[in-house]
Amino acid sequence: xxxxxxxxxxxxxxxxxxxxxxxxxxxxxxxxxxxxxxxxxxxxxxxxxxxxxxxxxxxxxxxxxxxxxxxxxxxxxxxxxxxxxxxxxxxxxxxxxxxxxxxxxxxxxxxxxxxxxxxxxxxxxxxxxxxxxxxxxxxxxxxxxxxxxxxxxxxxxxxxxxxxxxxxxxxxxxxxxxxxxxxxxxxxxxxxxxxxxxxxxxxxxxxxxxxxxxxxxxxxxxxxxxxxxxxxxxxxxxxxxxxxxxxxxxxxxxxxxxxxxxxxxxxxxxxxxxxxxxxxxxxxxxxxxxxxxxxxxxxxxxxxxxxxxxxxxxxxxxxxxxxxxxxxxxxxxxxxxxxxxxxxxxxxxxxxxxxxxxxxxxxxxxxxxxxxxxxxxxxxxxxxxxxxxxxxxxxxxxxxxxxxxxxxxxxx
Amino acid sequence: xxxxxxxxxxxxxxxxxxxxxxxxxxxxxxxxxxxxxxxxxxxxxxxxxxxxxxxxxxxxxxxxxxxxxxxxxxxxxxxxxx
Numbered sequence: 001x002x003x004x005x006x007x008x009x010x011x012x013x014x015x016x017x018x019x020x021x022x023x024x025x026x027x028x029x030x031x032x033x034x035x036x037x038x039x040x041x042x043x044x045x046x047x048x049x050x051x052x053x054x055x056x057x058x059x060x061x062x063x064x065x066x067x068x069x070x071x072x073x074x075x076x077x078x079x080x081x082x083x084x085x086x087x088x089x090x091x092x093x094x095x096x097x098x099x100x101x102x103x104x105x106x107x108x109x110x111x112x113x114x115x116x117x118x119x120x121x122x123x124x125x126x127x128x129x130x131x132x133x134x135x136x137x138x139x140x141x142x143x144x145x146x147x148x149x150x151x152x153x154x155x156x157x158x159x160x161x162x163x164x165x166x167x168x169x170x171x172x173x174x175x176x177x178x179x180x181x182x183x184x185x186x187x188x189x190x191x192x193x194x195x196x197x198x199x200x201x202x203x204x205x206x207x208x209x210x211x212x213x214x215x216x217x218x219x220x221x222x223x224x225x226x227x228x229x230x231x232x233x234x235x236x237x238x239x240x241x242x243x244x245x246x247x248x249x250x251x252x253x254x255x256x257x258x259x260x261x262x263x264x265x266x267x268x269x270x271x272x273x274x275x276x277x278x279x280x281x282x283x284x285x286x287x288x289x290x291x292x293x294x295x296x297x298x299x300x301x302x303x304x305x306x307x308x309x310x311x312x313x314x315x316x317x318x319x320x321x322x323x324x325x326x327x328x329x330x331x332x333x334x335x336x337x338x339x340x341x342x343x344x345x346x347x348x349x350x351x352x353x354x355x356x357x358x359x360x361x362x363x364x365x366x367x368x369x370x371x372x373x374x375x376x377x378x379x380x381x382x383x384x385x386x387x388x389x390x391x392x393x394x395x396x397x398x399x400x401x402x403x404x405x406x407x408x409x410x411x412x
Numbered sequence: 413x414x415x416x417x418x419x420x421x422x423x424x425x426x427x428x429x430x431x432x433x434x435x436x437x438x439x440x441x442x443x444x445x446x447x448x449x450x451x452x453x454x455x456x457x458x459x460x461x462x463x464x465x466x467x468x469x470x471x472x473x474x475x476x477x478x479x480x481x482x483x484x485x486x487x488x489x490x491x492x493x494x
Binding site for chain 2: 178179180181182183333334335336337339340343367369370372373374375376
């Protein structure tokens with residue numbers, strides 16, 4: 001499997017709520033925040049709604065609506081999964097939270113369980129390190145008698161698709177972490193056929209702070225249509241790659257500046273990771289990172305991965321590498337994904353290699369249309385979106401390549 | 413957009429469990445006016461896209477496809493779309 005060319009290496013502290021409140025052990029956590037407040041279920045949902053909290057696993061679904069759907073689904077009591085599966089190789093923020101702020105996440109788990117009437121919860125951790133941190137935190141909480149719902153730690157398999165909602169539900173039941181093709185959604189029928197709330201660990205950490213500080217505090221940063229802060233994982237050509245926290249609405253340039261700025265000249269930034277969208281640089285440096293500005297660009301923050309592509313790397317070559325990675329990462333369960341993603345990756349690789357076949361871009365779009373929406377999970381859709389963004393963002397480069405040249409390699 | 417009109421005429425959706433489907437083609441024979449194949453033989457709505465919307469007159473054929481699919485990959489869903 002072709003590995004990513006660019007990956008985060010470190011973690012740097014941000015200035016806002018989540019990172020500041022990620023304090024490690026239980027004594028420090030209780031000194032700074034106290035025990036999680038025993039709010040009524042309806043009050044917890046109302047907090048999420050008033051604050052405008054949205055899911056941070058990538059899809060950005062409104063948290064209050066998800067809580068309500070699970071609470072209302074028949075067949076309970078419900079189950080909660082804190083999703084820290086984080087299959088995206090360039091993302092590090094969920095592992096960061098589980099290692100440095102496990103009590104914040106676990107407070108959020110208890111609040112979410114209360115909101116949906118769950119009697120069992122699972123923390124789905126990306127790797128052994130973050131799983132061990134959560135297990136140690138759970139032991140501290142058990143001694144303090146802090147929690148009302150039992151929580152179990154499950155380690156994810158480390159594959160790209162392991163973070164998909166139905167894959168997480170399978171994994172906590174001891175089955176392989178692959179998506180399910182069943183017609184029922186996980187919120188209706190998930191773990192042991194019970195309504196199941198799968199919520200990203202960052203979302204739960206936000207909920208834990210919201211329950212103490214209230215929606216007005218949450219909305220005091222960010223923009224009205226996209227309030228609060230988000231965790232980002234900076235990677236690629238930045239001086240200090242790693243996890244940072246920023247308010248929604250901060251410009252792309254200012255976000256990269258938190259990471260020390262760019263380490264070399266950059267041609268584009270991939271926003272939202274391998275399922276994301278390229279934004280050319282520097283002309284998008286001033287774009288505020290919030291829905292009202294990103295939506296018209298066809299972009300979103302996804303799970304907060306921000307990768308800066310240096311000018312010395314051709315956008316089509318980088319795109320072809322990522323497309324190959326995504327093809328290899330398919331769970332290989334669903335035909336259109338199994339056959340379509342390798343075909344798309346091959347076509348993009350031929351384009352990247354300056355093959356002068358004028359039909360390549362059209363054929364790429366045709367095959368993309370055959371994989372989009374035709375799988376058990378969002379993997380083919382995300383891959384299709386990424387490849388579409390690659391060939392449209394680097395359209396000048398596409399024209400050069402179709403003539404046998406490349407602006408990076410200067411080969412004609 | 414014909415979204416509203418389409419919804420009015422849509423009685424149900426045909427759900428494909430893509431993890432089970434192996435392109436055996438029973439659904440294609442029963443719903444030839446609704447389904448065609450992609451490059452690999454998997455069913456695809458004739459109007460493009462991914463969602464297989466069914467009119468009321470299609471539902472009996474769709475139910476027969478559900479019963480005859482050798483992979484048991486099909487479900488007729490009456491609930492509104494995702």
